[in-house]
Amino acid sequence: xxxxxxxxxxxxxxxxxxxxxxxxxxxxxxAEVLKIQSLRPESIVKHVDLYMEIMFTRSELSRAxxxxxxxxxxxxxxxxxxxxxxxxxxxxxxxxxxxxxxLKTNYQVLAISEKEMxxxxxxxxxxLHPEANNKTDLTENLxxxxxxxxAILDATLVVSYFNFVNRMVLTLGVELEEDEGKNYKY
Numbered sequence: 001x002x003x004x005x006x007x008x009x010x011x012x013x014x015x016x017x018x019x020x021x022x023x024x025x026x027x028x029x030x031a032e033v034l035k036i037q038s039l040r041p042e043s044i045v046k047h048v049d050l051y052m053e054i055m056f057t058r059s060e061l062s063r064a065x066x067x068x069x070x071x072x073x074x075x076x077x078x079x080x081x082x083x084x085x086x087x088x089x090x091x092x093x094x095x096x097x098x099x100x101x102x103l104k105t106n107y108q109v110l111a112i113s114e115k116e117m118x119x120x121x122x123x124x125x126x127x128l129h130p131e132a133n134n135k136t137d138l139t140e141n142l143x144x145x146x147x148x149x150x151a152i153l154d155a156t157l158v159v160s161y162f163n164f165v166n167r168m169v170l171t172l173g174v175e176l177e178e179d180e181g182k183n184y185k186y
Contacts, residue, residue: 003173007038016041023048032174033081033165054161060151061158064093065119068103069158072123075104079166081176086162088182118145123159 009020009030019041023030037043055066067090074082083104091100102110107120118141125132132138139152147155168174 036172036174054157059154061154066158069123070162072120073127073162076127077166081169115145126159
């Protein structure tokens, strides 16, 4: 149960109702992670804009790779809400439930490319030990496996975004939707 007041779609008025209706029209449903921001409707708009920029714009990182990073960060933070949502999104690309299960339980043994493993390691380390960059360059392994500086920036943006959202979800008690986000347009 959320730890703050949340205005539900059926109770929304004015600008909040417009925002909610637009999200349902474009994304298929209204995620709880957005509703938790109902007391600040404009933050929902900015949140969606940031999400779309980081997760959907042209990048050397594929959509699947960005979703993979989202899952790694969310598992490291023990954020079941985001791990479930973005695990569902990743499943749309991988179409492999067993591979997804391995990613969530022990990604180090996953049969993926060296470049993708470097992304996973980066996401995991940056999430759990951001201070490690004070001792060693966390981007070095990404560069050594062939990622460009633009891709490193994109990976850092995905990791940072999901650490932000995970903390919001965990702090404010966002609960997983009944359908576990499976009907959301990723």
